[in-house]
Amino acid sequence: MPSAITTSPNSVTQRSTLISRVPAVRRPPLIQTRLIIPNNIPFGAAQAATSPVISTATAPNHPLYLGLDFGTSGARAAVIDDDGRVVQDVKMGYGDNAAADWAGAWKRVLFELIGSLDQSVRSSITSVAFDGTSATALLIDPRDGAPLAPPKLYNEAQAKDIVAAAKAIAPPAHTATAATSTLCKLLTWWYGTGDGGNWRQVASERGLALPSPGSGVYDSGVTALPPPLLLHQADWLAALLHGVYDSGVTDWNNALKLGYDPELESYPSWLMEQPFAPLLPARVVAPGAPVATLERRVAGETGLPLDCLVCGGTTDSIAAFVAAGVTEAGQAVTSLGSTLAVKLLSTTRVDDAAYGVYSHRLGDVWLVGGASNSGGAVLRRFFTDQQLQELTPRLDPDRPTGLNYYPLPSPGERFPVADPDLQPRMVPRPDDDAVFLQGLLEGISQIEAAAYSRLAAMGASPLKEVVTAGGGAVNPKWTAIRQRLLGVPVRAAEQGEACYGAALLARQGARQAARKLGLTASE
Numbered sequence: 001m002p003s004a005i006t007t008s009p010n011s012v013t014q015r016s017t018l019i020s021r022v023p024a025v026r027r028p029p030l031i032q033t034r035l036i037i038p039n040n041i042p043f044g045a046a047q048a049a050t051s052p053v054i055s056t057a058t059a060p061n062h063p064l065y066l067g068l069d070f071g072t073s074g075a076r077a078a079v080i081d082d083d084g085r086v087v088q089d090v091k092m093g094y095g096d097n098a099a100a101d102w103a104g105a106w107k108r109v110l111f112e113l114i115g116s117l118d119q120s121v122r123s124s125i126t127s128v129a130f131d132g133t134s135a136t137a138l139l140i141d142p143r144d145g146a147p148l149a150p151p152k153l154y155n156e157a158q159a160k161d162i163v164a165a166a167k168a169i170a171p172p173a174h175t176a177t178a179a180t181s182t183l184c185k186l187l188t189w190w191y192g193t194g195d196g197g198n199w200r201q202v203a204s205e206r207g208l209a210l211p212s213p214g215s216g217v218y219d220s221g222v223t224a225l226p227p228p229l230l231l232h233q234a235d236w237l238a239a240l241l242h243g244v245y246d247s248g249v250t251d252w253n254n255a256l257k258l259g260y261d262p263e264l265e266s267y268p269s270w271l272m273e274q275p276f277a278p279l280l281p282a283r284v285v286a287p288g289a290p291v292a293t294l295e296r297r298v299a300g301e302t303g304l305p306l307d308c309l310v311c312g313g314t315t316d317s318i319a320a321f322v323a324a325g326v327t328e329a330g331q332a333v334t335s336l337g338s339t340l341a342v343k344l345l346s347t348t349r350v351d352d353a354a355y356g357v358y359s360h361r362l363g364d365v366w367l368v369g370g371a372s373n374s375g376g377a378v379l380r381r382f383f384t385d386q387q388l389q390e391l392t393p394r395l396d397p398d399r400p401t402g403l404n405y406y407p408l409p410s411p412g413e414r415f416p417v418a419d420p421d422l423q424p425r426m427v428p429r430p431d432d433d434a435v436f437l438q439g440l441l442e443g444i445s446q447i448e449a450a451a452y453s454r455l456a457a458m459g460a461s462p463l464k465e466v467v468t469a470g471g472g473a474v475n476p477k478w479t480a481i482r483q484r485l486l487g488v489p490v491r492a493a494e495q496g497e498a499c500y501g502a503a504l505l506a507r508q509g510a511r512q513a514a515r516k517l518g519l520t521a522s523e
């Protein structure tokens with residue numbers, strides 16, 4: 001099992017009180033102020049190499065913004081104009097064999113999605129932003145982005161001894177100590193336990209420096225070689241477009257479950273003192289912040305403009321929150337997709353891994369919540385979307401079934417109960433499928449209600465309204481069941497797709513870059 005984990009002598013004190021502004025990650029950081037400017041910017045359009053360039057020569061009359069959502073069951077692209085109108089949107093499944101090579105499927109779908117946009121649309125896309133599933137992690141070669149091992153997905157709970165190793169270094173109840181956290185996935189790779197083993201062999205064959213758990217000393221002896229790099233799904237997809245792997249770029253939201261502190265805007269010292277710190281993405285940007293323009297080859301392959309700006313990403317449930325457009329404390333967005341993700345806009349930050357509760361930062365507000373493994377993935381085990389539509393009229397929200405299910409696709413729950421061994425409860429199954437479906441919807445709704453009650457008990461802003469995103473938002477009978485249990489108004493978001501939220505972040509990034517260049521921002 002993991003050897004002694006490096007902790008500072010006064011780690012308890014340090015963990016609980018002192019979180020210093022941590023210096024950049026030990027690996028040579030990405031040049032912090034200069035964005036990567038490709039050498040193909042049209043002469044005369046180049047600005048001082050300290051900010052992204054949107055060449056007015058190529059800036060379209062009507063700039064468009066691309067949001068790319070890589071969710072649980074498929075990916076979606078939305079292109080919007082300056083006024084937020086959807087110009088084109090497309091969606092695509094990952095394919096039946098995706099689980100055999102998730103990274104390959106995501107990469108294929110990314111370029112197919114972009115290629116499926118009209119060329120006239122593609123050529124006007126000024127910026128792009130991604131959202132991905134939270135705590136979905138890859139370990140890659142930072143020279144070309146090649147994965148060294150299969151990705152670890154958002155809901156993959158790591159072994160109990162890995163969770164114990166995370167708890168030995170992180171502050172009590174920190175979200176990075178959840179079994180499905182990105183930190184726990186990094187520790188599985190780091191200690192090579194379970195399925196985290198053979199990436200070192202791959203890294204060694206590729207000539208990467210290999211830090212070892214005992215000391216963090218690089219085995220290669222050749223210090224010029226970089227160590228492997230950990231990226232999140234959204235980070236890695238963005239890097240496929242801008243080509244900047246190097247020290248790695250991630251965002252506040254994706255980095256939260258790695259241990260990043262969005263309030264301090266830095267990695268905490270308890271994380272930076274670990275021997276695996278050089279594997280962390282060095283640069284953590286705000287969602288939507290300008291990162292880098294397209295790699296020349298990618299522009300040629302995709303038909304996107306050479307100076308299309310890639311912006312900081314986010315997670316799928318936060319992109320859905322952004323899409324929903326809620327702005328007041330007490331308003332919340334429930335993403336009823338394959339999973340059930342809850343985000344409450346709160347003036348107070350609350351975090352407790354014991355319940356799977358954590359606070360994301362968006363701008364200057366806190367999005368408090370968590371994500372249950374329950375949700376549409378359970379429904380899809382029993383019913384197609386068509387069957388759901390056919391059965392829904394027969395549901396009667398005013399006559400609860402009393403079945404008291406806890407619907408889960410498999411054992412294990414993240415929130416509002418953090419228990420990797422929690423068993424599904426979906427029996428007895430009534431003969432009437434309409435009653436069975438209502439029991440499942442009631443069970444998922446009871447989890448949602450318990451989630452918001454947990455947030456209230458922890459001091460988050462009182463719930464005033466729930467806006468629904470995701471596939472389940474279309475079901476009026478489910479909305480009625482949820483409203484009865486929540487006791488506040490529940491409505492479907494006008495824009496419920498995460499890809500729309502990502503497109504809004506891309507628009508924000510383009511405007512931020514334009515302001516930086518002193519151009520008239522088309523606000």
Ligand SMILES: Nc1ncnc2c1ncn2[C@@H]1O[C@H](COP(=O)(O)OP(=O)(O)O)[C@@H](O)[C@H]1O
Pocket residue numbers: 071072073074336337338339375376377378379380385388389392469470471472473474475478
């Ligand atoms: N009419 C419906 N009532 C309830 N749930 C539905 C309905 N139609 C689709 N769903 C559910 O929506 C889910 C897909 O939502 P989506 O937001 O696309 O998920 P994700 O982005 O997480 O893959 C499916 O699991 C499906 O069961």
Ligand SMILES: O=C(CO)[C@H](O)[C@H](O)COP(=O)(O)O
Pocket residue numbers: 071072132133134135154253315316317318337338339340341369370371372
């Ligand atoms: O369950 C998920 C998969 O769709 C979500 O990605 C998720 O876990 C939400 O995480 P976060 O609250 O960090 O956005």
